[in-house]
Amino acid sequence: MSEVNPRVYNRWERGLATPQFDTVVRIADILQVTLDELAGRTPAAAEPRIHNQELLNLYQQVDSLPDAEQQALIPVIDSFVRKTQVQKVMSRRR
Template sequence: MSAFVERLRLLRSARQITQASLADLLEVNPRVYNRWERGLATPQFDTVVRIADILQVTLDELAGRTPAAAEPRIHNHELLSLYQQVNSPPDAEQQALILVIDSFVRKAQLQKVMSRR
Protein backbone atom coordinates (compact mmCIF):
# COMPACT_ATOMS: atom_id res chain seq x y z
CA MET A 1 0.00 0.00 0.00
CA SER A 2 1.41 3.39 -0.93
CA ALA A 3 2.24 6.06 1.59
CA PHE A 4 -0.40 8.30 -0.03
CA VAL A 5 -3.15 5.71 0.48
CA GLU A 6 -2.20 5.11 4.10
CA ARG A 7 -1.87 8.80 4.85
CA LEU A 8 -5.16 9.64 3.10
CA ARG A 9 -7.04 7.15 5.25
CA LEU A 10 -5.24 8.21 8.42
CA LEU A 11 -5.80 11.94 7.93
CA ARG A 12 -9.44 11.53 6.95
CA SER A 13 -10.27 9.36 9.94
CA ALA A 14 -8.24 11.55 12.34
CA ARG A 15 -10.42 14.47 11.28
CA GLN A 16 -13.55 12.35 11.74
CA ILE A 17 -14.66 12.75 8.14
CA THR A 18 -16.43 9.87 6.45
CA GLN A 19 -15.43 8.71 2.99
CA ALA A 20 -18.83 9.84 1.71
CA SER A 21 -18.44 13.31 3.25
CA LEU A 22 -14.97 13.79 1.79
CA ALA A 23 -16.19 12.59 -1.59
CA ASP A 24 -19.03 15.11 -1.36
CA LEU A 25 -16.62 17.93 -0.48
CA LEU A 26 -14.47 16.92 -3.46
CA GLU A 27 -17.55 16.61 -5.67
CA VAL A 28 -16.67 13.06 -6.71
CA ASN A 29 -18.61 9.81 -6.57
CA PRO A 30 -18.08 8.03 -3.21
CA ARG A 31 -17.15 4.86 -5.11
CA VAL A 32 -14.36 6.72 -6.86
CA TYR A 33 -13.08 8.04 -3.54
CA ASN A 34 -13.25 4.55 -2.02
CA ARG A 35 -11.05 3.26 -4.86
CA TRP A 36 -8.45 5.92 -3.99
CA GLU A 37 -8.35 4.83 -0.35
CA ARG A 38 -8.02 1.20 -1.34
CA GLY A 39 -5.18 2.01 -3.72
CA LEU A 40 -7.10 0.81 -6.78
CA ALA A 41 -7.01 4.22 -8.46
CA THR A 42 -5.14 7.48 -8.09
CA PRO A 43 -6.73 10.93 -8.09
CA GLN A 44 -5.53 13.58 -10.52
CA PHE A 45 -3.05 16.13 -9.18
CA ASP A 46 -5.59 18.97 -8.91
CA THR A 47 -7.79 16.68 -6.83
CA VAL A 48 -4.86 15.78 -4.58
CA VAL A 49 -4.32 19.50 -3.99
CA ARG A 50 -8.02 19.89 -3.07
CA ILE A 51 -7.76 16.90 -0.70
CA ALA A 52 -4.78 18.52 1.03
CA ASP A 53 -6.70 21.80 1.34
CA ILE A 54 -9.76 20.10 2.83
CA LEU A 55 -7.67 18.03 5.25
CA GLN A 56 -5.57 21.13 6.07
CA VAL A 57 -2.23 19.51 5.35
CA THR A 58 0.61 20.14 2.94
CA LEU A 59 1.13 17.97 -0.12
CA ASP A 60 4.24 16.54 1.56
CA GLU A 61 2.17 15.56 4.60
CA LEU A 62 -0.47 13.96 2.38
CA ALA A 63 2.19 12.06 0.41
CA GLY A 64 3.83 10.78 3.58
CA ARG A 65 7.08 12.71 3.00
CA THR A 66 6.76 14.68 6.25
CA PRO A 67 4.90 14.00 9.50
CA ALA A 68 1.25 14.96 9.40
CA ALA A 69 -0.22 17.60 11.67
CA ALA A 70 -2.20 15.92 14.41
CA GLU A 71 -5.12 18.34 14.49
CA PRO A 72 -6.72 20.42 11.77
CA ARG A 73 -6.57 24.16 12.35
CA ILE A 74 -10.31 24.58 11.70
CA HIS A 75 -12.59 21.61 12.34
CA ASN A 76 -15.76 22.88 10.65
CA HIS A 77 -15.45 22.43 6.86
CA GLU A 78 -17.94 25.18 6.03
CA LEU A 79 -16.08 27.61 8.28
CA LEU A 80 -12.79 26.54 6.69
CA SER A 81 -14.21 27.29 3.24
CA LEU A 82 -15.28 30.74 4.36
CA TYR A 83 -11.93 31.35 6.04
CA GLN A 84 -10.15 30.58 2.78
CA GLN A 85 -12.20 33.32 1.08
CA VAL A 86 -11.88 35.94 3.82
CA ASN A 87 -9.31 38.08 1.97
CA SER A 88 -11.61 38.75 -0.98
CA PRO A 89 -13.98 41.38 0.55
CA PRO A 90 -12.83 45.01 0.80
CA ASP A 91 -11.04 46.13 3.98
CA ALA A 92 -14.13 47.76 5.50
CA GLU A 93 -16.11 44.51 5.13
CA GLN A 94 -13.20 42.52 6.57
CA GLN A 95 -13.26 44.80 9.60
CA ALA A 96 -16.99 44.11 9.99
CA LEU A 97 -16.24 40.37 9.86
CA ILE A 98 -13.64 40.81 12.59
CA LEU A 99 -16.19 42.54 14.82
CA VAL A 100 -18.82 39.86 14.24
CA ILE A 101 -16.43 36.99 14.86
CA ASP A 102 -15.00 38.71 17.93
CA SER A 103 -18.48 39.18 19.39
CA PHE A 104 -19.31 35.49 18.91
CA VAL A 105 -16.02 34.39 20.48
CA ARG A 106 -16.55 36.69 23.47
CA LYS A 107 -20.13 35.44 23.86
CA ALA A 108 -18.92 31.82 23.85
CA GLN A 109 -16.23 32.62 26.41
CA LEU A 110 -18.74 34.36 28.65
CA GLN A 111 -21.17 31.46 28.42
CA LYS A 112 -18.36 29.07 29.31
CA VAL A 113 -17.48 31.10 32.42
CA MET A 114 -21.15 31.41 33.43
CA SER A 115 -21.78 27.68 33.05
CA ARG A 116 -18.99 26.92 35.56
CA ARG A 117 -20.82 28.76 38.32
Protein backbone atom coordinates (compact mmCIF):
# COMPACT_ATOMS: atom_id res chain seq x y z
CA MET A 1 0.00 0.00 0.00
CA SER A 2 1.40 3.40 -0.86
CA GLU A 3 1.12 6.42 1.40
CA VAL A 4 -2.21 8.18 1.39
CA ASN A 5 -2.05 11.73 0.23
CA PRO A 6 -3.29 13.94 3.09
CA ARG A 7 -5.76 15.55 0.69
CA VAL A 8 -7.25 12.15 -0.13
CA TYR A 9 -7.50 11.24 3.55
CA ASN A 10 -9.13 14.62 4.24
CA ARG A 11 -11.69 13.94 1.51
CA TRP A 12 -12.48 10.57 3.13
CA GLU A 13 -13.01 12.25 6.49
CA ARG A 14 -15.31 14.88 5.00
CA GLY A 15 -17.32 12.30 3.05
CA LEU A 16 -16.33 13.75 -0.32
CA ALA A 17 -14.67 10.51 -1.43
CA THR A 18 -14.51 6.91 -0.29
CA PRO A 19 -11.52 4.59 -0.16
CA GLN A 20 -11.34 1.64 -2.52
CA PHE A 21 -12.76 -1.61 -1.19
CA ASP A 22 -9.36 -3.25 -0.67
CA THR A 23 -8.35 -0.24 1.43
CA VAL A 24 -11.53 -0.56 3.51
CA VAL A 25 -10.76 -4.24 4.10
CA ARG A 26 -7.24 -3.37 5.23
CA ILE A 27 -8.57 -0.65 7.56
CA ALA A 28 -10.95 -3.18 9.14
CA ASP A 29 -8.06 -5.65 9.53
CA ILE A 30 -5.88 -3.07 11.23
CA LEU A 31 -8.69 -1.99 13.53
CA GLN A 32 -9.43 -5.66 14.22
CA VAL A 33 -13.11 -5.21 13.40
CA THR A 34 -15.44 -6.76 10.86
CA LEU A 35 -16.55 -4.82 7.81
CA ASP A 36 -20.03 -4.65 9.34
CA GLU A 37 -18.59 -3.14 12.53
CA LEU A 38 -16.55 -0.66 10.51
CA ALA A 39 -19.64 0.36 8.53
CA GLY A 40 -21.73 0.65 11.69
CA ARG A 41 -24.09 -2.15 10.66
CA THR A 42 -23.34 -4.17 13.78
CA PRO A 43 -22.14 -2.96 17.18
CA ALA A 44 -18.44 -3.19 17.90
CA ALA A 45 -17.20 -5.71 20.44
CA ALA A 46 -17.98 -4.56 23.98
CA GLU A 47 -14.69 -5.61 25.52
CA PRO A 48 -11.69 -3.38 24.84
CA ARG A 49 -8.73 -5.08 23.22
CA ILE A 50 -5.93 -3.51 25.21
CA HIS A 51 -2.88 -5.71 25.55
CA ASN A 52 -0.57 -3.17 27.21
CA GLN A 53 -1.22 -3.57 30.93
CA GLU A 54 -0.26 0.00 31.85
CA LEU A 55 -2.58 1.41 29.20
CA LEU A 56 -5.37 -0.94 30.30
CA ASN A 57 -5.01 0.29 33.90
CA LEU A 58 -5.24 3.91 32.75
CA TYR A 59 -8.21 3.10 30.53
CA GLN A 60 -10.06 1.64 33.51
CA GLN A 61 -9.47 4.84 35.49
CA VAL A 62 -10.59 7.29 32.80
CA ASP A 63 -14.25 6.96 33.71
CA SER A 64 -13.55 8.47 37.14
CA LEU A 65 -12.09 11.64 35.61
CA PRO A 66 -14.24 14.77 35.43
CA ASP A 67 -16.14 15.10 32.17
CA ALA A 68 -14.04 18.04 30.96
CA GLU A 69 -10.85 16.03 31.36
CA GLN A 70 -12.38 13.03 29.58
CA GLN A 71 -13.43 15.29 26.71
CA ALA A 72 -9.89 16.71 26.51
CA LEU A 73 -8.47 13.20 26.10
CA ILE A 74 -10.65 12.30 23.13
CA PRO A 75 -9.01 14.42 20.41
CA VAL A 76 -5.52 13.63 21.70
CA ILE A 77 -6.03 9.87 21.65
CA ASP A 78 -8.03 10.02 18.43
CA SER A 79 -5.28 11.86 16.57
CA PHE A 80 -2.64 9.29 17.55
CA VAL A 81 -4.90 6.37 16.70
CA ARG A 82 -6.02 7.75 13.32
CA LYS A 83 -2.50 8.64 12.26
CA THR A 84 -1.15 5.21 13.17
CA GLN A 85 -4.06 3.36 11.57
CA VAL A 86 -3.73 5.20 8.29
CA GLN A 87 0.03 4.67 8.25
CA LYS A 88 -0.43 0.93 8.83
CA VAL A 89 -3.03 0.64 6.09
CA MET A 90 -0.92 2.52 3.63
CA SER A 91 2.28 0.64 4.44
CA ARG A 92 0.53 -2.68 3.69
CA ARG A 93 -0.18 -1.55 0.11
CA ARG A 94 3.52 -1.31 -0.69
